[in-house]
Amino acid sequence: MEKASEKREARVAIRYKNIIKSLDNTWHVLDDTRVPIVRQVLGWLDHPDQKLKIIHIAGTNGKSSTGAMMGAVLQANGYSYGRFSSPFILSAREQICIDDEMISKNDFVDYYERLIKCFKLNSVSADYLTYFEYFTIISLLYFVDHQVDFVLFEAGLGGLRDATNAIDTPLLTVFTKISVDHQNLIGRNLTEISENTAAIIKKGTWVIDYAGQDLTARKVLKAQTEAVGAKWFEYKQDQIIIANTTPSGLDLIINGIPGYFLSMSGAFQVHNFSIVLQIKAALTAMGYTFIKDKTREGLANVKLVGRMNYHKTSNILFDAAHNVDGINGLVAALNAWHLKIKPTLILGVLKDKDYHEMLDTIVPVVQQIITVTPNNKTRALSADELAAELLTNYQNIDVEIASDATAAISLAMRVRESSQALIVVTGSFYTLSAIQKDHRMA
CATH class of the missing domain: 3.40.1190.10 (Mur-like, catalytic domain)
Structure with a gap:
């Protein structure tokens, strides 16, 4: 049966x-x-x-x-x-x-x-x-x-x-x-x-x-x-x-x-x-x-996958901020928490978004950035292209490229200053989707 x-x-x-x-x-x-x-x-x-x-x-x-x-x-x-x-x-x-x-x-x-x-x-x-x-x-x-x-x-x-x-x-x-x-x-x-x-x-x-x-x-x-x-x-x-x-x-x-x-x-x-x-x-x-x-x-019991989802055990925040307004909200939250150490950022964006302004907003508040390619074949800005953009316009930030989602999370855990440093995954719903198989956000 x-x-x-x-x-x-x-x-x-x-x-x-x-x-x-x-x-x-x-x-x-x-x-x-x-x-x-x-x-x-x-x-x-x-x-x-x-x-x-x-x-x-x-x-x-x-x-x-x-x-x-x-x-x-x-x-x-x-x-x-x-x-x-x-x-x-x-x-x-x-x-x-x-x-x-x-x-x-x-x-x-x-x-x-x-x-x-x-x-x-x-x-x-x-x-x-x-x-x-x-x-x-x-x-x-x-x-x-x-x-x-x-x-x-x-x-x-x-x-x-x-x-x-x-x-x-x-x-x-x-x-x-x-x-x-x-x-x-x-x-x-x-x-x-x-x-x-x-x-x-x-x-x-x-x-x-x-x-x-x-x-x-x-x-x-x-x-x-x-x-x-x-x-x-x-x-x-x-x-x-x-x-x-x-x-x-x-x-x-x-x-x-x-x-x-x-x-x-x-x-x-x-x-x-x-x-x-x-x-x-x-x-x-x-x-x-x-x-x-x-x-x-x-x-007290609201649950929403991928929107300001915080995982206490791994000290990772998932947020699908995918435009200038969303990134402004995320940055305001990070500033309000008065974190002792600047976060490590896993970032992937779509090329049809105003990602230049998104970067201007978020780069100053993070320690280093790991770029990933969002899970959208036609609209994604590749991890390589995003890294090149960052290296050209923001000389004071450490940039790493992750070949896939698993690599992004393990790399972030390795390069962050300590486990006290928050890891933030953001930039698009498709960025979070790319991470999905390797780190459940529920």
């Missing part, structure tokens, strides 16, 4: 691997036909999005952190939640989770087969959808079948042409910080990027905005809210004070009440947490109940 189940498991694993390999992984970010196609497929499937209470989250930075915190708060208060987020680090299935548990290979294969049957009935082929679109739709079907109370639905890139924009009106539309990133793809400046992101606002939704949003971005979001007939959620900002910050997390005083511990480090997480408090207030206004002590318990 056991052998039969093992065989079945092996078959499923192979089928899953082949499906993932077969999916179209190219970006179609400038293609206006993609969202209507996803909408059409959702129609063929009897609109699973309309059966869910969706909290749609968009913005440049902080989407995943905001979703992880909100998920922990919901779960602690007795609500189940589905979460769709990207990119992944350890497994593609991380993108589809219910209460922190990712979808099984078996379930993913079943939903994929269901989609293929639907395509045959409608005379289209398996390549009708792209990789990201398959994951978007499978997540919705999975969440409906599991009757989750809420869905935390994270936009992939911008908003206008993002597959997640195919959903019907969500319960809430939430914006994290919007900043300049992917200029060639979603806009040349902050106004254009904000317009692209604001395109997810739909009639009847409640709109929640990050308290510290750039005024240019906020103006665009408010105009779009008014134009489509959505409701802007007015909310008096909470007073959040950081009583203490360590690599393990933040001790917070909220509206004068101490005793809150957020198990995510980095002062910038306070901004994401302020969005969570707004979402909680909006849901409370809609009649949902949250208990203070349970919320407190939820915050």
Whole structure:
């Protein structure tokens, strides 16, 4: 009996691997036909999005952190939640989770087969959808079948042409910080990027905005809210004070009440947490109940792979800071910890990012840099190219090149001044993905 189940498991694993390999992984970010196609497929499937209470989250930075915190708060208060987020680090299935548990290979294969049957009935082929679109739709079907109370639905890139924009009106539309990133793809400046992101606002939704949003971005979001007939959620900002910050997390005083511990480090997480408090207030206004002590318990148990993940035993911090804003947040955290020894940095970046400014920000606060090649064949800046860049422009920093992830970690452990010196792995989700097989970040 056991052998039969093992065989079945092996078959499923192979089928899953082949499906993932077969999916179209190219970006179609400038293609206006993609969202209507996803909408059409959702129609063929009897609109699973309309059966869910969706909290749609968009913005440049902080989407995943905001979703992880909100998920922990919901779960602690007795609500189940589905979460769709990207990119992944350890497994593609991380993108589809219910209460922190990712979808099984078996379930993913079943939903994929269901989609293929639907395509045959409608005379289209398996390549009708792209990789990201398959994951978007499978997540919705999975969440409906599991009757989750809420869905935390994270936009992939911008908003206008993002597959997640195919959903019907969500319960809430939430914006994290919007900043300049992917200029060639979603806009040349902050106004254009904000317009692209604001395109997810739909009639009847409640709109929640990050308290510290750039005024240019906020103006665009408010105009779009008014134009489509959505409701802007007015909310008096909470007073959040950081009583203490360590690599393990933040001790917070909220509206004068101490005793809150957020198990995510980095002062910038306070901004994401302020969005969570707004979402909680909006849901409370809609009649949902949250208990203070349970919320407190939820915050102390937030887990998010690859975002300011600190490993005490090896003294390694993993953070997928992948743009200027992300690196600024990471550097601010490192400075706030008043480390006795400058950290050793394992760094890999994508060539289509503003990595020159990222380097200007992070190089001064580290002792030495080990360069790695991120796990993305088309967009990665190679470890050699990054090392050459560093040696040319920053003469006072020690630079080593690691041939692979295993070498990077062992080299960092060898060259750091002592075990008291923090190792920081950063630069891209794909850098963390390259390290995944050799040093689990969970």
